[in-house]
Amino acid sequence: MCTEGSGKQTFYLVDEAELPGKGSDSVVSMAHHYFQHNGVGEKHAEVYFDNAVGQNKNNAVLWYAMWRVITGLHESVTLNTMLVGHTKFAPDCHFGILRCCNAENLQEIAHTVSASSKSSHNIPQLINDPQQPVTFHSRKSCLDTYFKTLKEYYQIPPFLCIKT
Numbered sequence: 001m002c003t004e005g006s007g008k009q010t011f012y013l014v015d016e017a018e019l020p021g022k023g024s025d026s027v028v029s030m031a032h033h034y035f036q037h038n039g040v041g042e043k044h045a046e047v048y049f050d051n052a053v054g055q056n057k058n059n060a061v062l063w064y065a066m067w068r069v070i071t072g073l074h075e076s077v078t079l080n081t082m083l084v085g086h087t088k089f090a091p092d093c094h095f096g097i098l099r100c101c102n103a104e105n106l107q108e109i110a111h112t113v114s115a116s117s118k119s120s121h122n123i124p125q126l127i128n129d130p131q132q133p134v135t136f137h138s139r140k141s142c143l144d145t146y147f148k149t150l151k152e153y154y155q156i157p158p159f160l161c162i163k164t
Contacts (some may be wrong), residue, residue, distance in 0.1 A: 001034045007121050010038060011113045012134070013106050014127040024060035025138050033125075033134045035073070043075040060140035063147040100127065 002009040012030050019026060035045075045068070065077040103109045110124035129136045 001031070001038075003040075003072055006040075007018060008123055009117075009121065010123045012125050012127065013109055013113070014134075015106055018127055019136075024058050026136060028060055028138045028139045030134055031061075032139075033132070035068070037132050045074050045077045046062045046080065047077065048080045059147070059149055062150065063143040064139060066147065067143060090141060103120065136145050 001012070031047075045065075047065070062079070065079055068074045068077055103112055106126055110126060113122050113124040114120070116122045125134075127160070
């Protein structure tokens, strides 16, 4: 996850055996962790997604954005997707400076991420970090109690601005 204003990107590193799935609950759990530990007190969040429809543009992510506004964590959250055919955005430059390595484990990959930038703008975040672990919750099952399912969410315009 990249914060453009700071020029820093956090790389969430997880062993596949530790990830409870690749769906929206994982995406929302990591986003929640990012806002908790890397947020700068911003009132308005502008979020850009790649075009992975199954993980990003779905009900749980939309509900989570609304929940953040309703609970006062943000005054507004704007969700953006890229236009079809446009696949380059800020996180790509951070990935671009990573070099191949012969890493045997996540700690070695984390070291590679840290060493990839001279100005420390690539930051590794291990999912099971003892100081800042990522807690995975089934947020969708909790949020669907309060929000309606959008049946054809793929027809939502490429932006959604939620304001109080």
